[in-house]
Amino acid sequence: MQEKTRRARRLPREVRERQILDAAVEVFSANGYHAASMDEVAEVAGVSKPMVYTYLGSKEDLFAKCIRREAKRLLDAVAAGVDTDMTPDMQLWSGLRSFFSFVGDNRSSWLVLHRQALSVGGSFAEEISQMRARSIELVAAVVVATGTKQGIGEEAEKSAEGLAAALVGAAESLAVWWLDHPDVSDGLLASWLMNLVWLGFGDLVKGEVWTPNFPATT
Amino acid sequence: MQEKTRRARRLPREVRERQILDAAVEVFSANGYHAASMDEVAEVAGVSKPMVYTYLGSKEDLFAKCIRREAKRLLDAVAAGVDTDMTPDMQLWSGLRSFFSFVGDNRSSWLVLHRQALSVGGSFAEEISQMRARSIELVAAVVVATGTKQGIGEEAEKSAEGLAAALVGAAESLAVWWLDHPDVSDGLLASWLMNLVWLGFGDLVKGEVWTPNFPATT
Protein backbone atom coordinates (compact mmCIF):
# COMPACT_ATOMS: atom_id res chain seq x y z
CA MET A 1 0.00 0.00 0.00
CA GLN A 2 2.83 2.38 -0.73
CA GLU A 3 3.38 2.83 -4.41
CA LYS A 4 6.07 5.43 -4.77
CA THR A 5 8.33 5.71 -1.72
CA ARG A 6 5.27 5.77 0.45
CA ARG A 7 4.87 9.57 0.40
CA ALA A 8 6.80 12.11 -1.61
CA ARG A 9 8.08 14.39 1.11
CA ARG A 10 10.24 17.45 1.44
CA LEU A 11 10.22 18.47 -2.19
CA PRO A 12 12.03 21.67 -3.20
CA ARG A 13 9.92 24.80 -3.34
CA GLU A 14 10.15 25.07 -7.10
CA VAL A 15 8.50 21.70 -7.61
CA ARG A 16 5.77 22.35 -5.07
CA GLU A 17 4.91 25.63 -6.69
CA ARG A 18 4.39 23.87 -10.00
CA GLN A 19 2.21 21.22 -8.37
CA ILE A 20 0.12 23.83 -6.64
CA LEU A 21 -0.34 25.85 -9.81
CA ASP A 22 -1.35 22.71 -11.68
CA ALA A 23 -3.88 21.89 -9.01
CA ALA A 24 -5.17 25.44 -8.98
CA VAL A 25 -5.75 25.46 -12.74
CA GLU A 26 -7.65 22.21 -12.37
CA VAL A 27 -9.81 23.44 -9.51
CA PHE A 28 -10.47 26.90 -10.95
CA SER A 29 -11.43 25.45 -14.31
CA ALA A 30 -13.80 22.98 -12.73
CA ASN A 31 -15.60 25.21 -10.26
CA GLY A 32 -14.87 28.78 -11.21
CA TYR A 33 -12.89 31.31 -9.22
CA HIS A 34 -15.33 32.08 -6.44
CA ALA A 35 -16.66 28.58 -5.93
CA ALA A 36 -13.14 27.19 -5.70
CA SER A 37 -11.76 27.01 -2.17
CA MET A 38 -8.15 27.26 -1.16
CA ASP A 39 -8.64 24.12 0.91
CA GLU A 40 -9.56 22.22 -2.22
CA VAL A 41 -6.57 23.54 -4.12
CA ALA A 42 -4.34 22.48 -1.26
CA GLU A 43 -5.92 19.06 -1.12
CA VAL A 44 -5.64 18.44 -4.86
CA ALA A 45 -2.04 19.58 -4.75
CA GLY A 46 -1.39 17.16 -1.90
CA VAL A 47 -0.26 19.92 0.40
CA SER A 48 -1.57 21.87 3.37
CA LYS A 49 -3.15 25.27 3.04
CA PRO A 50 -0.39 27.39 4.61
CA MET A 51 2.01 26.09 1.96
CA VAL A 52 -0.20 27.53 -0.71
CA TYR A 53 -0.19 30.90 1.01
CA THR A 54 3.54 30.99 1.75
CA TYR A 55 4.45 29.97 -1.78
CA LEU A 56 1.83 31.59 -4.00
CA GLY A 57 0.19 34.26 -1.85
CA SER A 58 -3.48 35.12 -1.57
CA LYS A 59 -6.27 33.59 -3.61
CA GLU A 60 -6.16 36.51 -6.03
CA ASP A 61 -2.41 36.16 -6.41
CA LEU A 62 -2.79 32.47 -7.07
CA PHE A 63 -5.46 33.02 -9.69
CA ALA A 64 -3.42 35.73 -11.39
CA LYS A 65 -0.42 33.42 -11.55
CA CYS A 66 -2.55 30.67 -13.06
CA ILE A 67 -3.96 32.99 -15.68
CA ARG A 68 -0.60 34.41 -16.63
CA ARG A 69 1.10 31.05 -16.85
CA GLU A 70 -1.64 29.49 -18.96
CA ALA A 71 -1.98 32.53 -21.17
CA LYS A 72 1.74 32.47 -21.84
CA ARG A 73 1.64 28.77 -22.62
CA LEU A 74 -1.19 29.28 -25.09
CA LEU A 75 0.38 32.26 -26.81
CA ASP A 76 3.74 30.52 -27.00
CA ALA A 77 2.13 27.42 -28.48
CA VAL A 78 0.44 29.44 -31.19
CA ALA A 79 3.49 31.58 -31.87
CA ALA A 80 5.64 28.47 -32.18
CA GLY A 81 3.49 27.26 -35.06
CA VAL A 82 3.43 30.51 -36.98
CA ASP A 83 6.26 31.83 -39.10
CA THR A 84 5.94 35.41 -40.30
CA ASP A 85 7.66 34.45 -43.55
CA MET A 86 4.68 32.36 -44.54
CA THR A 87 1.86 33.63 -46.70
CA PRO A 88 -1.07 35.07 -44.78
CA ASP A 89 -3.31 32.12 -45.40
CA MET A 90 -0.64 29.73 -44.20
CA GLN A 91 -0.12 31.87 -41.12
CA LEU A 92 -3.78 31.66 -40.26
CA TRP A 93 -3.88 27.95 -40.97
CA SER A 94 -0.87 27.25 -38.79
CA GLY A 95 -2.10 29.47 -36.00
CA LEU A 96 -5.47 27.78 -35.97
CA ARG A 97 -3.95 24.33 -35.94
CA SER A 98 -1.65 25.24 -33.08
CA PHE A 99 -4.52 26.77 -31.19
CA PHE A 100 -6.82 23.77 -31.52
CA SER A 101 -3.99 21.43 -30.76
CA PHE A 102 -3.22 23.30 -27.54
CA VAL A 103 -6.85 23.31 -26.49
CA GLY A 104 -7.11 19.60 -27.14
CA ASP A 105 -4.10 18.90 -24.96
CA ASN A 106 -4.95 21.41 -22.24
CA ARG A 107 -8.65 21.56 -21.63
CA SER A 108 -8.33 22.96 -18.15
CA SER A 109 -6.04 25.74 -19.28
CA TRP A 110 -8.46 26.68 -21.99
CA LEU A 111 -11.46 26.59 -19.70
CA VAL A 112 -9.77 28.78 -17.12
CA LEU A 113 -8.76 31.33 -19.71
CA HIS A 114 -12.00 31.32 -21.65
CA ARG A 115 -14.69 30.87 -19.05
CA GLN A 116 -13.34 31.97 -15.70
CA ALA A 117 -10.92 34.79 -16.30
CA LEU A 118 -13.54 37.12 -17.75
CA SER A 119 -16.18 36.41 -15.15
CA VAL A 120 -13.99 37.58 -12.30
CA GLY A 121 -14.33 41.32 -12.52
CA GLY A 122 -11.46 43.67 -11.90
CA SER A 123 -7.91 43.55 -13.15
CA PHE A 124 -8.03 39.95 -14.36
CA ALA A 125 -10.79 40.61 -16.82
CA GLU A 126 -8.88 43.61 -18.12
CA GLU A 127 -5.66 41.67 -18.43
CA ILE A 128 -7.30 38.85 -20.34
CA SER A 129 -9.27 41.23 -22.50
CA GLN A 130 -6.10 43.02 -23.48
CA MET A 131 -4.41 39.77 -24.36
CA ARG A 132 -7.36 38.79 -26.47
CA ALA A 133 -7.39 42.21 -28.09
CA ARG A 134 -3.74 41.80 -29.02
CA SER A 135 -4.50 38.45 -30.63
CA ILE A 136 -7.27 40.08 -32.60
CA GLU A 137 -4.91 42.79 -33.77
CA LEU A 138 -2.41 40.22 -34.93
CA VAL A 139 -5.09 38.47 -36.93
CA ALA A 140 -6.29 41.81 -38.26
CA ALA A 141 -2.76 42.56 -39.42
CA VAL A 142 -2.74 39.34 -41.42
CA VAL A 143 -6.08 40.19 -42.95
CA VAL A 144 -4.97 43.68 -43.89
CA ALA A 145 -1.70 42.36 -45.26
CA THR A 146 -3.62 40.11 -47.62
CA GLY A 147 -5.92 42.89 -48.61
CA THR A 148 -3.36 45.57 -49.37
CA LYS A 149 -1.30 43.14 -51.42
CA GLN A 150 -4.27 42.60 -53.65
CA GLY A 151 -5.57 46.14 -53.58
CA ILE A 152 -8.32 45.92 -51.01
CA GLY A 153 -10.70 48.83 -50.62
CA GLU A 154 -10.54 51.17 -47.64
CA GLU A 155 -13.99 50.10 -46.61
CA ALA A 156 -12.90 46.50 -46.14
CA GLU A 157 -9.70 47.57 -44.47
CA LYS A 158 -11.62 49.62 -41.98
CA SER A 159 -13.56 46.55 -41.02
CA ALA A 160 -10.51 44.33 -40.71
CA GLU A 161 -10.44 44.46 -36.93
CA GLY A 162 -14.09 43.55 -36.74
CA LEU A 163 -13.54 40.64 -39.07
CA ALA A 164 -10.57 39.55 -37.01
CA ALA A 165 -12.67 39.67 -33.85
CA ALA A 166 -15.24 37.52 -35.60
CA LEU A 167 -12.61 35.00 -36.63
CA VAL A 168 -11.12 34.77 -33.16
CA GLY A 169 -14.59 34.29 -31.71
CA ALA A 170 -15.37 31.65 -34.29
CA ALA A 171 -12.25 29.73 -33.30
CA GLU A 172 -13.08 29.99 -29.61
CA SER A 173 -16.61 28.87 -30.23
CA LEU A 174 -15.45 25.92 -32.28
CA ALA A 175 -13.10 24.99 -29.46
CA VAL A 176 -16.04 24.91 -27.07
CA TRP A 177 -18.14 22.96 -29.55
CA TRP A 178 -15.28 20.53 -29.79
CA LEU A 179 -15.63 19.64 -26.12
CA ASP A 180 -18.99 18.07 -26.93
CA HIS A 181 -17.88 16.54 -30.21
CA PRO A 182 -14.42 15.12 -29.56
CA ASP A 183 -14.52 12.76 -32.53
CA VAL A 184 -13.01 15.37 -34.81
CA SER A 185 -9.34 16.08 -35.33
CA ASP A 186 -7.81 19.44 -34.62
CA GLY A 187 -6.70 19.63 -38.23
CA LEU A 188 -10.23 19.16 -39.47
CA LEU A 189 -11.49 21.96 -37.21
CA ALA A 190 -8.84 24.28 -38.54
CA SER A 191 -9.63 23.43 -42.15
CA TRP A 192 -13.34 24.06 -41.57
CA LEU A 193 -12.56 27.50 -40.34
CA MET A 194 -10.18 28.20 -43.17
CA ASN A 195 -12.74 27.11 -45.73
CA LEU A 196 -15.43 29.16 -44.09
CA VAL A 197 -13.48 32.28 -43.44
CA TRP A 198 -10.71 32.44 -45.97
CA LEU A 199 -12.93 32.10 -48.96
CA GLY A 200 -15.04 34.81 -47.41
CA PHE A 201 -12.03 37.02 -47.14
CA GLY A 202 -11.02 36.08 -50.66
CA ASP A 203 -14.30 37.16 -52.12
CA LEU A 204 -14.17 40.37 -50.17
CA VAL A 205 -10.83 41.07 -51.76
CA LYS A 206 -12.23 40.32 -55.19
CA GLY A 207 -14.79 43.00 -54.52
CA GLU A 208 -17.73 40.63 -54.23
CA VAL A 209 -20.19 41.58 -51.55
CA TRP A 210 -23.39 40.13 -50.26
CA THR A 211 -26.23 42.62 -50.01
CA PRO A 212 -29.71 42.25 -48.67
CA ASN A 213 -32.35 42.50 -51.35
CA PHE A 214 -34.62 44.66 -49.25
CA PRO A 215 -34.10 48.40 -48.96
CA ALA A 216 -34.56 48.91 -45.19
CA THR A 217 -31.19 49.17 -43.49
CA THR A 218 -31.20 51.33 -40.38
CA MET B 1 -36.19 67.08 -2.57
CA GLN B 2 -38.97 64.70 -3.40
CA GLU B 3 -39.32 64.13 -7.07
CA LYS B 4 -41.99 61.51 -7.50
CA THR B 5 -44.47 61.30 -4.62
CA ARG B 6 -41.57 61.31 -2.18
CA ARG B 7 -41.16 57.54 -2.09
CA ALA B 8 -42.82 54.96 -4.26
CA ARG B 9 -44.49 52.79 -1.65
CA ARG B 10 -46.63 49.72 -1.43
CA LEU B 11 -46.34 48.62 -5.02
CA PRO B 12 -48.05 45.41 -6.11
CA ARG B 13 -45.99 42.27 -6.01
CA GLU B 14 -45.88 41.93 -9.77
CA VAL B 15 -44.17 45.28 -10.17
CA ARG B 16 -41.69 44.66 -7.37
CA GLU B 17 -40.70 41.35 -8.86
CA ARG B 18 -39.88 43.05 -12.13
CA GLN B 19 -37.83 45.71 -10.36
CA ILE B 20 -35.93 43.13 -8.39
CA LEU B 21 -35.22 41.05 -11.47
CA ASP B 22 -34.02 44.15 -13.30
CA ALA B 23 -31.73 45.00 -10.42
CA ALA B 24 -30.47 41.44 -10.22
CA VAL B 25 -29.57 41.36 -13.91
CA GLU B 26 -27.69 44.59 -13.43
CA VAL B 27 -25.79 43.40 -10.38
CA PHE B 28 -25.04 39.92 -11.69
CA SER B 29 -23.78 41.30 -14.98
CA ALA B 30 -21.52 43.79 -13.24
CA ASN B 31 -19.98 41.58 -10.58
CA GLY B 32 -20.65 38.01 -11.55
CA TYR B 33 -22.81 35.52 -9.70
CA HIS B 34 -20.64 34.78 -6.71
CA ALA B 35 -19.33 38.27 -6.13
CA ALA B 36 -22.83 39.70 -6.24
CA SER B 37 -24.52 39.95 -2.86
CA MET B 38 -28.19 39.76 -2.15
CA ASP B 39 -27.86 42.92 -0.09
CA GLU B 40 -26.66 44.76 -3.15
CA VAL B 41 -29.48 43.43 -5.28
CA ALA B 42 -31.95 44.54 -2.65
CA GLU B 43 -30.37 47.96 -2.42
CA VAL B 44 -30.31 48.52 -6.19
CA ALA B 45 -33.92 47.39 -6.38
CA GLY B 46 -34.79 49.88 -3.63
CA VAL B 47 -36.16 47.18 -1.41
CA SER B 48 -35.13 45.26 1.69
CA LYS B 49 -33.56 41.85 1.56
CA PRO B 50 -36.44 39.76 2.91
CA MET B 51 -38.58 41.04 0.03
CA VAL B 52 -36.16 39.54 -2.40
CA TYR B 53 -36.36 36.20 -0.63
CA THR B 54 -40.12 36.13 -0.23
CA TYR B 55 -40.71 37.09 -3.84
CA LEU B 56 -37.93 35.41 -5.79
CA GLY B 57 -36.52 32.79 -3.43
CA SER B 58 -32.89 31.91 -2.84
CA LYS B 59 -29.92 33.39 -4.64
CA GLU B 60 -29.84 30.43 -7.00
CA ASP B 61 -33.53 30.79 -7.72
CA LEU B 62 -33.06 34.45 -8.42
CA PHE B 63 -30.20 33.85 -10.78
CA ALA B 64 -32.08 31.11 -12.61
CA LYS B 65 -35.03 33.44 -13.06
CA CYS B 66 -32.77 36.16 -14.43
CA ILE B 67 -31.16 33.78 -16.89
CA ARG B 68 -34.44 32.36 -18.10
CA ARG B 69 -36.09 35.73 -18.51
CA GLU B 70 -33.18 37.25 -20.40
CA ALA B 71 -32.68 34.17 -22.53
CA LYS B 72 -36.32 34.23 -23.51
CA ARG B 73 -36.14 37.92 -24.34
CA LEU B 74 -33.12 37.37 -26.55
CA LEU B 75 -34.56 34.36 -28.35
CA ASP B 76 -37.89 36.10 -28.86
CA ALA B 77 -36.15 39.17 -30.23
CA VAL B 78 -34.25 37.12 -32.76
CA ALA B 79 -37.24 34.97 -33.67
CA ALA B 80 -39.35 38.07 -34.21
CA GLY B 81 -36.96 39.24 -36.91
CA VAL B 82 -36.75 35.96 -38.77
CA ASP B 83 -39.40 34.61 -41.09
CA THR B 84 -38.98 31.01 -42.22
CA ASP B 85 -40.43 31.94 -45.59
CA MET B 86 -37.35 34.00 -46.34
CA THR B 87 -34.40 32.71 -48.25
CA PRO B 88 -31.63 31.29 -46.06
CA ASP B 89 -29.32 34.24 -46.54
CA MET B 90 -32.08 36.64 -45.61
CA GLN B 91 -32.87 34.55 -42.56
CA LEU B 92 -29.29 34.77 -41.40
CA TRP B 93 -29.13 38.46 -42.15
CA SER B 94 -32.31 39.20 -40.26
CA GLY B 95 -31.30 37.02 -37.34
CA LEU B 96 -27.95 38.71 -37.05
CA ARG B 97 -29.47 42.15 -37.20
CA SER B 98 -31.99 41.30 -34.53
CA PHE B 99 -29.29 39.79 -32.37
CA PHE B 100 -26.98 42.79 -32.55
CA SER B 101 -29.85 45.13 -32.06
CA PHE B 102 -30.87 43.31 -28.90
CA VAL B 103 -27.36 43.31 -27.54
CA GLY B 104 -27.03 47.01 -28.20
CA ASP B 105 -30.22 47.74 -26.31
CA ASN B 106 -29.61 45.27 -23.49
CA ARG B 107 -25.97 45.13 -22.57
CA SER B 108 -26.56 43.77 -19.10
CA SER B 109 -28.76 40.98 -20.38
CA TRP B 110 -26.13 40.00 -22.87
CA LEU B 111 -23.33 40.11 -20.33
CA VAL B 112 -25.24 37.96 -17.88
CA LEU B 113 -26.04 35.38 -20.51
CA HIS B 114 -22.65 35.35 -22.16
CA ARG B 115 -20.20 35.83 -19.33
CA GLN B 116 -21.81 34.78 -16.10
CA ALA B 117 -24.18 31.96 -16.86
CA LEU B 118 -21.45 29.59 -18.04
CA SER B 119 -19.05 30.32 -15.21
CA VAL B 120 -21.50 29.19 -12.57
CA GLY B 121 -21.15 25.45 -12.70
CA GLY B 122 -24.08 23.12 -12.32
CA SER B 123 -27.50 23.22 -13.89
CA PHE B 124 -27.27 26.82 -15.12
CA ALA B 125 -24.30 26.11 -17.32
CA GLU B 126 -26.10 23.12 -18.74
CA GLU B 127 -29.27 25.06 -19.35
CA ILE B 128 -27.47 27.85 -21.14
CA SER B 129 -25.32 25.44 -23.10
CA GLN B 130 -28.40 23.65 -24.33
CA MET B 131 -30.01 26.91 -25.37
CA ARG B 132 -26.88 27.84 -27.25
CA ALA B 133 -26.72 24.40 -28.81
CA ARG B 134 -30.29 24.80 -30.05
CA SER B 135 -29.39 28.12 -31.64
CA ILE B 136 -26.45 26.47 -33.34
CA GLU B 137 -28.70 23.73 -34.66
CA LEU B 138 -31.10 26.29 -36.07
CA VAL B 139 -28.25 28.00 -37.87
CA ALA B 140 -26.95 24.66 -39.03
CA ALA B 141 -30.38 23.88 -40.48
CA VAL B 142 -30.23 27.07 -42.51
CA VAL B 143 -26.78 26.19 -43.75
CA VAL B 144 -27.81 22.69 -44.72
CA ALA B 145 -30.95 23.98 -46.40
CA THR B 146 -28.85 26.21 -48.61
CA GLY B 147 -26.44 23.43 -49.34
CA THR B 148 -28.94 20.73 -50.28
CA LYS B 149 -30.84 23.12 -52.51
CA GLN B 150 -27.70 23.66 -54.49
CA GLY B 151 -26.37 20.12 -54.26
CA ILE B 152 -23.88 20.38 -51.46
CA GLY B 153 -21.50 17.49 -50.85
CA GLU B 154 -21.90 15.18 -47.86
CA GLU B 155 -18.56 16.28 -46.57
CA ALA B 156 -19.68 19.88 -46.24
CA GLU B 157 -23.02 18.80 -44.81
CA LYS B 158 -21.31 16.77 -42.14
CA SER B 159 -19.46 19.88 -41.09
CA ALA B 160 -22.53 22.10 -41.08
CA GLU B 161 -22.92 22.01 -37.31
CA GLY B 162 -19.30 22.93 -36.81
CA LEU B 163 -19.65 25.80 -39.22
CA ALA B 164 -22.79 26.92 -37.44
CA ALA B 165 -20.96 26.86 -34.13
CA ALA B 166 -18.25 28.98 -35.66
CA LEU B 167 -20.78 31.49 -36.96
CA VAL B 168 -22.56 31.77 -33.64
CA GLY B 169 -19.24 32.27 -31.91
CA ALA B 170 -18.24 34.88 -34.44
CA ALA B 171 -21.42 36.81 -33.76
CA GLU B 172 -20.90 36.60 -30.01
CA SER B 173 -17.34 37.72 -30.33
CA LEU B 174 -18.33 40.63 -32.52
CA ALA B 175 -20.90 41.60 -29.93
CA VAL B 176 -18.19 41.71 -27.29
CA TRP B 177 -15.88 43.64 -29.61
CA TRP B 178 -18.71 46.07 -30.15
CA LEU B 179 -18.68 47.00 -26.46
CA ASP B 180 -15.26 48.57 -26.99
CA HIS B 181 -16.08 50.04 -30.40
CA PRO B 182 -19.56 51.47 -30.07
CA ASP B 183 -19.21 53.80 -33.06
CA VAL B 184 -20.51 51.16 -35.42
CA SER B 185 -24.13 50.45 -36.23
CA ASP B 186 -25.73 47.09 -35.61
CA GLY B 187 -26.53 46.85 -39.30
CA LEU B 188 -22.89 47.29 -40.22
CA LEU B 189 -21.84 44.54 -37.85
CA ALA B 190 -24.37 42.19 -39.36
CA SER B 191 -23.28 43.00 -42.89
CA TRP B 192 -19.64 42.38 -41.99
CA LEU B 193 -20.52 38.95 -40.79
CA MET B 194 -22.67 38.21 -43.80
CA ASN B 195 -19.90 39.26 -46.15
CA LEU B 196 -17.37 37.25 -44.25
CA VAL B 197 -19.37 34.13 -43.73
CA TRP B 198 -21.90 33.93 -46.47
CA LEU B 199 -19.45 34.25 -49.28
CA GLY B 200 -17.48 31.57 -47.53
CA PHE B 201 -20.51 29.34 -47.45
CA GLY B 202 -21.23 30.23 -51.06
CA ASP B 203 -17.82 29.14 -52.22
CA LEU B 204 -18.11 25.96 -50.25
CA VAL B 205 -21.30 25.23 -52.08
CA LYS B 206 -19.63 25.92 -55.41
CA GLY B 207 -17.10 23.26 -54.51
CA GLU B 208 -14.25 25.65 -53.97
CA VAL B 209 -12.04 24.77 -51.06
CA TRP B 210 -8.99 26.25 -49.51
CA THR B 211 -6.17 23.73 -49.00
CA PRO B 212 -2.83 24.11 -47.32
CA ASN B 213 0.06 23.74 -49.74
CA PHE B 214 1.99 21.51 -47.40
CA PRO B 215 1.29 17.81 -47.14
CA ALA B 216 1.20 17.32 -43.35
CA THR B 217 -2.38 17.24 -42.11
CA THR B 218 -2.85 15.14 -38.98
Added chain:
DNA sequence: CAGTAAACCTACCCGCGAGTAGGTTACGGG
Protein backbone atom coordinates in the same frame (compact mmCIF):
# COMPACT_ATOMS: atom_id res chain seq x y z
C1' DC C 1 -63.78 53.41 10.14
C1' DA C 2 -62.78 48.93 11.78
C1' DG C 3 -60.34 44.90 10.35
C1' DT C 4 -57.72 42.07 7.41
C1' DA C 5 -54.37 40.90 4.23
C1' DA C 6 -50.60 42.11 1.68
C1' DA C 7 -46.48 44.98 1.46
C1' DC C 8 -42.51 45.91 3.86
C1' DC C 9 -38.82 46.53 7.44
C1' DT C 10 -35.02 46.03 11.30
C1' DA C 11 -32.20 43.11 13.39
C1' DC C 12 -30.48 39.09 13.94
C1' DC C 13 -28.21 33.96 13.28
C1' DC C 14 -24.60 31.08 11.67
C1' DG C 15 -21.72 28.46 8.47
C1' DC C 16 -18.20 28.69 5.21
C1' DG C 17 -13.97 29.78 3.66
C1' DA C 18 -9.92 33.26 3.43
C1' DG C 19 -6.05 33.91 5.93
C1' DT C 20 -2.57 33.06 10.12
C1' DA C 21 -0.01 31.78 14.53
C1' DG C 22 3.09 28.93 16.18
C1' DG C 23 5.09 24.89 16.30
C1' DT C 24 7.35 20.20 14.26
C1' DT C 25 10.16 17.29 11.16
C1' DA C 26 13.47 16.17 7.80
C1' DC C 27 17.45 17.17 4.92
C1' DG C 28 22.22 19.14 4.01
C1' DG C 29 26.59 21.15 5.50
C1' DG C 30 30.15 21.33 8.62
Added chain:
DNA sequence: CCCGTAACCTACTCGCGGGTAGGTTTACTG
Protein backbone atom coordinates in the same frame (compact mmCIF):
# COMPACT_ATOMS: atom_id res chain seq x y z
C1' DC D 1 26.52 13.64 14.56
C1' DC D 2 24.51 17.94 15.47
C1' DC D 3 22.62 22.25 14.24
C1' DG D 4 20.43 25.52 11.18
C1' DT D 5 17.30 26.30 7.84
C1' DA D 6 13.76 25.21 4.72
C1' DA D 7 9.78 22.29 4.20
C1' DC D 8 5.60 21.36 6.25
C1' DC D 9 1.52 20.77 9.42
C1' DT D 10 -2.51 21.31 12.96
C1' DA D 11 -5.51 24.18 14.69
C1' DC D 12 -7.23 28.14 15.12
C1' DT D 13 -9.55 33.49 14.18
C1' DC D 14 -12.89 36.29 12.06
C1' DG D 15 -15.61 38.76 8.74
C1' DC D 16 -18.67 38.41 5.01
C1' DG D 17 -22.85 37.23 3.17
C1' DG D 18 -26.89 33.85 2.59
C1' DG D 19 -30.94 33.24 4.86
C1' DT D 20 -34.77 34.18 8.56
C1' DA D 21 -37.73 35.49 12.76
C1' DG D 22 -41.00 38.38 14.04
C1' DG D 23 -43.03 42.56 13.98
C1' DT D 24 -44.99 47.16 11.71
C1' DT D 25 -47.34 49.96 8.32
C1' DT D 26 -50.37 50.94 4.46
C1' DA D 27 -54.14 50.20 1.46
C1' DC D 28 -58.31 48.29 0.15
C1' DT D 29 -63.14 46.24 1.61
C1' DG D 30 -67.39 46.15 3.48
